[in-house]
Amino acid sequence: AAQKQVPLQHGAHRIGKRTDADMNRWRDYGLGEFIHMGLYSILGGDYNSMHYDGAAEWIRSWNKLPHEVYDNLYKKFDPKNFDPEVWARMAKNMGVRYVTITTKHHDGFCLWPSKYTDFNITKTPYKKDMIGPLVKAFDQAGIDVYLYFSVMDWHQADWRYDLKTVADSVAFNRFKTFTKNQLTELLTLYPQTKGLWFDGTWDNSWKKSGAFSDSLDQYLKKIHPGLIIGSRLRADDYGNRHFDANGHLMGDYEQGWERKIPSDYTATRGNDWDCIMTIPQNGWGYSKTWMGHWKTPYELIEMLAKCVSLDGNFVVNFGPKGDGTFRKKELQTADSIGAWMKVNHEAIYNAGYLNWTKQDWGYYTRSRKDGKIYMIVFNVPINGALKVSPAKKEHIKKAYLLQDNKTLHVEALDGNDVFIQLEQKNQQEPFVIVLETGQGG
Ligand code: FHN
Missing domain, CATH: 2.60.40.1180 (Golgi alpha-mannosidase II)
Known part of the structure; x- marks a missing residue:
């Protein structure tokens, strides 16, 4: 018997895979790169001769580090040795075909000159935009660019974790407008963008904003045809994320495979998906003290092979230092993966289950x-x-x-x-x- 379906206004609007040229191209990438760069890259997990045990990009949430100290770090943000072409060349040598760059992480600091907040890169000693030159360099190297964007924004007074009062809703409505403005700005400034990679969408405030997240998704695709957005943006009428109340994927691909890989094909539910992976145990931004086991290039290559064999892409994260360069071990990892890819890429690109x-x-x-x-x-x-x-x-x-x-x-x-x-x-x-x-x- 057919399963009873819950009527939804803001559930999945498409059942099954997207089959247009942009999505077919996404499906064939095989290997990708993720980059976490932000104010946290300056500290590298350390403050006042103490080391923060969590993921270094979360250091602002550490009770030993006052928020004012963190929020003033922009005065020290100066990636003097940053060269977008070096970053693009490194990715090209590694064999990646798409890259996702943090434009704004949870701390709210914008790596592009956003006119909607002063908490942006133009107010730093570096002064210049980082995103534009990166988009250009990657694009010229033939690597597709996706922009990471955290909806949760610790810096904005209007951000709410939950909506408990009318005042909360009023503030959060302003926040939604701010979010929409920033996203419009990014797509306007960087028209080469192939997709948006949303994060920080797990709080009640956003889960109660299913109608807004649905309209935002449709709006962004309207102003930027072909845009790819995974399952981390939307919530349905009941606050379900990724899959709606009827079990259908809300998004162009499943975006829940973070530091884990489906055990077999059934676990993918036949959807498009990618796995994003850290080289250390956990932690995405630069950390001076690297946590836990460092995955070897062959371990990463095995994960890549497994992902592609199950119809997914595999994305390796890098956390550059505050000066805009990569730590040696990350460079070596990229090199080794690249050497293997040069010989064996045929088994990875345009390949699947x-x-x-x-x-x-x-x-x-x-x-x-x-x-x-x-x-x-x-x-x-x-x-x-x-x-x-x-x-x-x-x-x-x-x-x-x-x-x-x-x-x-x-x-x-x-x-x-x-x-x-x-x-x-x-x-x-x-x-x-x-x-x-x-x-x-
Ligand atoms: O909290 C973040 C984390 O710092 C990192 O950015 C990852 C990347 O997918 N996303 C969040 C956790 O899911």
Whole structure:
């Protein structure tokens, strides 16, 4: 029996994926970069010889750091060594095809010359816009730009966590206008923008603003056709986020995969999605003391392979220092991922889910361009043979290494199953095998 649907005015307006050219392009990115830069980058998680244990971009919420001190940090914001072209080149070398940049994090500090608040970059010793030159440099490097924007704004007197009184609603209505103005400003100043990446939308005040978030979404898409907005912007009539009361995604892709990856294809519900990942355990802005385990490039590459194999994109976060440069370890990570991508990008770009039984050696992806199948191998079994069990009616005609086109021996097993025999069994790094398949058998 059909499930009872809840009538909604502000639920999902589309069921299923967006299939226009802009969204198809998004789907094929494979790899992305996230950048967290702001006033917090100056402190790097430290204040008064003490270290804040949380994510460094949240340091303003630390009771040991007075708000006035934090809010005056703009007087010290001077990323003297910032060079947008260096940032774009780094991303290009890493092989990323889209980048998301913080224009305003929860602290409310704007990295662009917003005319709606003085708490912006033109009032700092640096004086200049950072967003415009970044948009330009990335765009010229062929990398699509998305702008991160926190709705929650700790600096604005009209921001509310909840709407409990009439006065709250009055103030929050002003805040909504301010938000809409800032977003209009960003899209007007930076017309190359491909999408907006919303954050800080989890409080009751915003969850009670479903009608407004719906109209804002429609308005932004109207003034900027093709714009991509994930599922973190809207709330439905009942305050549900991401998925409406009927379980339908509200947004162009699912934006809930933060520092986690779906376990299997079912968990993606067949939606578009991306996973955003920190290199350390948690923490997005620059932190002098890096928290917990530092993910190695191969660990990140494995996450990338897993995401693409489940039809998602994978986005690695970087937190530049207050002077506008990247810490050495981040540069090395970007370099190593880039070196791997140079050889193996075919298995990542324009590729997605393949419904063959997953094997322990790694991940399959399938090209959306020509149907080629890729095996991204992370664990070679002791016998040096990789099992492949194709879906019914498909059989393996040929297998070769992507890195040097060397053909591999395909040994028949039961049915259409095969072993792909590796000559070299002690692999030091993840590698890719290309499969050519035929029908029947
Ligand atoms: O609180 C933020 C956090 O600082 C960071 O910006 C991440 C990135 O997705 N978003 C929020 C937590 O979900």
